[in-house]
Amino acid sequence: MYALQVNNLKKTYANGVEALRGISLNVEEGDFFALLGPNGAGKSTLIGIISSLVNATSGEVNVFGTSVQKQRSTAMSFIGLVPQELNFNQFEKPVEIIVNQAGYYGIGRKVALERAELYLRQLQLWDKRNDISRELSGGMRRRLMIARAMVNEPRLLILDEPTAGVDIEIRRSMWRFIREINGNGTTVILTTHYLEEAEELCRNIAIIDDGEIIQNTDMKSLLGSLDVESFVLDVREPLTVAPQVDGMEIILRDPFTLEASLPKRKSLNALFSSLDGSGVSVLSMRNKANRLEELFLRLVDKGTAV
Amino acid sequence: MNAQVNWVGYKTIVRKEVTRILRIWAQTVVPPAITMTLYFVIFGNLIGRRIGVMDGFDYMQFIVPGLIMMSVITSSYGNMVSSFFGAKFGHHIEELLISPLPNWVILAGYVTGALARGIMVGLVVMMISLLFTSIDVQHPLIMISVLLLTSIVFAMAGMVNAIYAKKFDDIAIVPTFILTPLTYLGGVFYSISLLPDFWQQVSAFNPILYMVNGFRYGILGVSDVEIGTAYGIIGVFGVLLAGLCLWLLHRGIGLRS
Numbered sequence: 437m438y439a440l441q442v443n444n445l446k447k448t449y450a451n452g453v454e455a456l457r458g459i460s461l462n463v464e465e466g467d468f469f470a471l472l473g474p475n476g477a478g479k480s481t482l483i484g485i486i487s488s489l490v491n492a493t494s495g496e497v498n499v500f501g502t503s504v505q506k507q508r509s510t511a512m513s514f515i516g517l518v519p520q521e522l523n524f525n526q527f528e529k530p531v532e533i534i535v536n537q538a539g540y541y542g543i544g545r546k547v548a549l550e551r552a553e554l555y556l557r558q559l560q561l562w563d564k565r566n567d568i569s570r571e572l573s574g575g576m577r578r579r580l581m582i583a584r585a586m587v588n589e590p591r592l593l594i595l596d597e598p599t600a601g602v603d604i605e606i607r608r609s610m611w612r613f614i615r616e617i618n619g620n621g622t623t624v625i626l627t628t629h630y631l632e633e634a635e636e637l638c639r640n641i642a643i644i645d646d647g648e649i650i651q652n653t654d655m656k657s658l659l660g661s662l663d664v665e666s667f668v669l670d671v672r673e674p675l676t677v678a679p680q681v682d683g684m685e686i687i688l689r690d691p692f693t694l695e696a697s698l699p700k701r702k703s704l705n706a707l708f709s710s711l712d713g714s715g716v717s718v719l720s721m722r723n724k725a726n727r728l729e730e731l732f733l734r735l736v737d738k739g740t741a742v
Numbered sequence: 743m744n745a746q747v748n749w750v751g752y753k754t755i756v757r758k759e760v761t762r763i764l765r766i767w768a769q770t771v772v773p774p775a776i777t778m779t780l781y782f783v784i785f786g787n788l789i790g791r792r793i794g795v796m797d798g799f800d801y802m803q804f805i806v807p808g809l810i811m812m813s814v815i816t817s818s819y820g821n822m823v824s825s826f827f828g829a830k831f832g833h834h835i836e837e838l839l840i841s842p843l844p845n846w847v848i849l850a851g852y853v854t855g856a857l858a859r860g861i862m863v864g865l866v867v868m869m870i871s872l873l874f875t876s877i878d879v880q881h882p883l884i885m886i887s888v889l890l891l892t893s894i895v896f897a898m899a900g901m902v903n904a905i906y907a908k909k910f911d912d913i914a915i916v917p918t919f920i921l922t923p924l925t926y927l928g929g930v931f932y933s934i935s936l937l938p939d940f941w942q943q944v945s946a947f948n949p950i951l952y953m954v955n956g957f958r959y960g961i962l963g964v965s966d967v968e969i970g971t972a973y974g975i976i977g978v979f980g981v982l983l984a985g986l987c988l989w990l991l992h993r994g995i996g997l998r999s
Contacts, residue, residue, distance in 0.1 A: 449999065488840060489840060491998055491999065508842075509844060510842065512841060512842045513747075515840065517840050521833060522833070523832075523837065525829070525832060525834045526832065532758075532761075536754055536837070537837055539750055539751060539753065539754025539755075540754060540755075540841035541747065541751075541842060542748070542751060542842070543750065544750060
């Protein structure tokens with residue numbers, strides 16, 4: 437069964453902005469799915485329609501076979517949402533926020549308190565349970581929203597940029613938590629601007645640009661389609677011009693830094709032999725960007741060019 | 743299953759609202775107590791002594807029902823409009839909008855919260871009035887039912903205001919320019935029999951007149967309007983506002999994009 441089915445979904449806002457232009461998408465139950473796209477591409481509108489915060493202009497959304505438009509209450513009982521913007525009462529305590537949210541899903545106070553403790557502990561917020569929420573740090577607020585989204589133990593967890601503005605250590609602990617949730621059977625849909633996050637966590641991916649899906653495939657195939665990789669090379673002696681190497685593009689970024697783009701079929705040995713032949717001594721080398729980032733930029737640039 | 747979810751959801755909204763009222767008691771319960779004490783001292787005690795008797799009662803006794811009703815109306819409306827708009831402004835209304843709760847449960851929960859504040863404030867004002875005069879309630883059931891129904895009607899009116907409001911100024915306009923004048927002209931301080939015929943007829947279009955007089959009938963046993971008419975007017979407004987609130991929530995106007 438699909439956790440999410442989106443059929444020909446369109447959304448035009450009152451001001452005439454066409455945010456979604458007929459999107460269709462399926463997410464398998466148990467999947468860890470990345471939804472990527474540049475700012476303003478339509479990701480948050482799509483999530484808004486799935487979670488019933490935005491009314492679709494046309495099209496259909498089903499969550500575990502239940503129509504969001506026709507059986508909203510049942511469909512919503514399957515979903516947990518971590519929105520992009522903070523949307524809890526900042527004058528309330530974390531434990532109150534979570535217990536209240538549980539109540540809105542019909543979960544009694546006793547069970548709600550048990551779950552609040554479970555998720556606040558797992559997200560390292562238990563010590564802060566009785567603090568006023570506005571006093572929490574940015575990372576703690578984001579984790580609080582994850583704990584709140586988990587309290588109804590959703591079958592579909594939607595995370596809209598959950599790690600934005602969070603330091604790398606906390607981000608990694610959040611990844612562990614979300615991966616564990618997914619491992620326990622919860623379908624996860626993730627939007628993020630940290631593409632290494634999507635590459636690290638997700639099995640399938642859709643890229644939205646300008647209200648349309650421009651790529652929808654599994655992560656492995658997508659990364660496999662990358663035919664050129666870019667590297668940054670630090671050189672020992674200063675250069676005035678970039679050396680020429682057959683079949684590769686080399687740019688001089690500054691006298692001590694070269695940027696080399698290699699087709700996948702070319703070996704790195706060929707690059708180093710040519711540089712050696714030109715008297716260029718390489719001190720170190722790194723990837724210019726992660727693989728998904730390169731693909732993402734190419735796909736989105738292509739969309740823009742069209 | 744759904745009934746259980748709805749019941750727990752309803753209780754959660756009410757608990758959250760009552761907690762909020764008690765947490766900010768200095769803003770929710772104290773101001774009407776101070777304002778009404780001043781009304782009792784200035785209008786009831788100082789000026790009232792010179793006015794003498796109205797509809798067969800001391801002026802102080804005459805204004806007690808109106809002042810209680812005035813504080814209940816203001817508190818019920820104010821609670822709903824500030825709480826619901828605050829939730830909308832801070833985006834935490836989304837916690838409810840993405841939940842499985844149907845709109846009528848959300849409406850019922852918030853209305854009950856506003857009703858709780860109306861009752862709390864009404865009781866406080868009634869106790870303050872006992873410091874100035876004695877009250878012998880004539881029709882307790884009418885007194886209680888008119889108070890509850892009026893509180894519910896104004897709570898729903900507050901929700902309509904909160905749904906349409908886009909900024910905090912918008913939630914002050916209705917209380918300042920509509921609610922307060924209608925309350926003052928609704929027979930809180932006088933019997934409309936004192937007015938010329940024309941103004942008596944104009945007053946008949948003021949719904950608050952029926953609420954104040956219905957409540958006065960419950961306490962003192964006198965009224966400028968028929969008690970049946972008072973219930974009818976309150977009932978019509980109640981049904982219309984409930985329908986309007988549910989329609990607005992269903993369409994998501996001001997709440998869903």
